[in-house]
Amino acid sequence: MMRDAAQFNPLDASDSRVTRPAFWGALPERWTSEVEETLVCCHVWQETHDVKSFFLRSPQGRTFSFEPGQFLTLELEIDGEAINRCYTISSSPARPHTISITVKRVPGGKVSNWLHDNLRPGVSLRVLGPAGEFTCARHPAPKYLFLSAGSGVTPLMSMSRAHHDLAEDRDIIFVHSARTPDDIIFARELELIASSRANFRTSFVCERVGARTDWSGVTGFLSLPLLKLIAPDFMEREIFTCGPAPYMKAVRDLLDEAGFARERYHEESFSFETLTAQAEAPVEQPPAESSVETASFTVTFAKSRREIQCGARQTVLDAARQAGVRLASSCSQGMCGTCKVKLVSGQVEMKHSGGIRQREIDQGMALLCCSKPLSDLVVDK
Ligand SMILES: Cc1cc2nc3c(=O)[nH]c(=O)nc-3n(C[C@H](O)[C@H](O)[C@H](O)COP(=O)(O)OP(=O)(O)OC[C@H]3O[C@@H](n4cnc5c(N)ncnc54)[C@H](O)[C@@H]3O)c2cc1C
Secondary structure (H helix, E strand, O other): OOOOHHHOOOOOOOOOOOOOOHHHOOOOOEOOOOOOOEEEEEEEEEEEOOEEEEEEEOOOOOEOOOOOOOEEEEEEEEOOEEEEEEEEEOOOOOOOOOEEEEEEOOOOOHHHHHHHHHOOOOOEEEEEEEEOOOOHHHOOOOEEEEEEEHHHHHHHHHHHHHHHHOOOOOEEEEEEEEOOHHHOOOHHHHHHHHHHOOOEEEEEEEOOOOOOOOOOOEEOOOOHHHHHHHOOOHHHOEEEEEEOHHHHHHHHHHHHHHOOOHHHEEEEEOOHHHHHHHHHOOOOOOOOOOHHHHOEEEEEEOOOOEEEEEEOOOOHHHHHHHOOOOOOOOOOOOOOOOOEEEEEEOOEEEOOOOOOOHHHHHOOEEEHHHEEEOOOEEEOO
16 A cells, blocks of 8 residues: 555554654663763753752663662763762652752752753763662561651652552651751652652651741651651651751651661761761771781872871771871762772772772772772872
């Protein structure tokens, strides 16, 4: 049969002129940062006055596979300086064609401000990951309590979106704290999920009303009496918490006061203060056991011309901290890639958790947070 333009029916799948978006067919292959590290920004959305969501896609149209709550590490070069930063994937793993991160501008912060000012559709980013263990996927439970403050909402938002998309039969109470009602990230979407799922409830707690005159919600700080009002059965729930260090301490304190079992409590910190405090905390030396284990090696930081001693059982990052050498680091578990360096010479034993690619290891790179020296080292730092 002859077909002409007038007869063309775009809904007729047997017509070879009908083109379908790739995502209508079988799912394309998964994106993996081991193979392709570049993602392209395809959309930017202003969430609040100082928070934007950036949507990323694979240039090859690959799909993303991750657990809700996991993070990506962005590898950027800003003003000639290589900088890594972690950002949680805020989107749902059940929508695998794009991925989003949601970033709060941090006053004076290098990367968050760069992203807000420069990342727009068409711009490519080098990305590592996904990584991280802060996910309800690894802690199945019939009832959850999500507690977040500020940008700490992102991992819990990904978990909530997944719960909604997959129509899960779990009971979730999500309590989010913000400075003012205008600072609540994802307010409308959380309310929408709550309005369409009987087993999902959300509550917002604002420090103060700010410029809004129509706020009828709770003001003040999250406290044990308030938590008991919002979630009377909180002791039966698996709890996930993310937010600034003081908020998380307050949550831990109130849960301890209630006698909540720590095994069912999970938290993640994004906070610079916590990371700095961890970095400056004295590192305990493990007890010596044998001459091999008590061996000590010299680590030379070539650029800063510092030289330190590092025990065979100590990570280079711990030894550097002890010696007062400040190095960029974040997760301290070999996941985020923030402490990646080039080893000019020497050998290390490295037990990483996905924060470095095999190709980089082959090129002599190492993560200092999970590398113990096997010889004297020279590091390009
Ligand atoms: C696992 C993980 C997930 C994360 N997810 C998110 C997320 O979803 N959304 C999000 O917004 N953030 C997230 N973060 C935080 C994010 O990685 C960055 O830390 C944050 O965006 C700030 O980075 P920055 O480069 O803008 O600030 P930085 O340049 O690191 O500065 C941070 C603050 O420290 C101050 N500062 C910098 N250097 C010094 C110094 N030498 N002495 C004293 N003060 C200094 C700055 O003025 C600023 O106030 C996450 C972090 C982790 C570890």
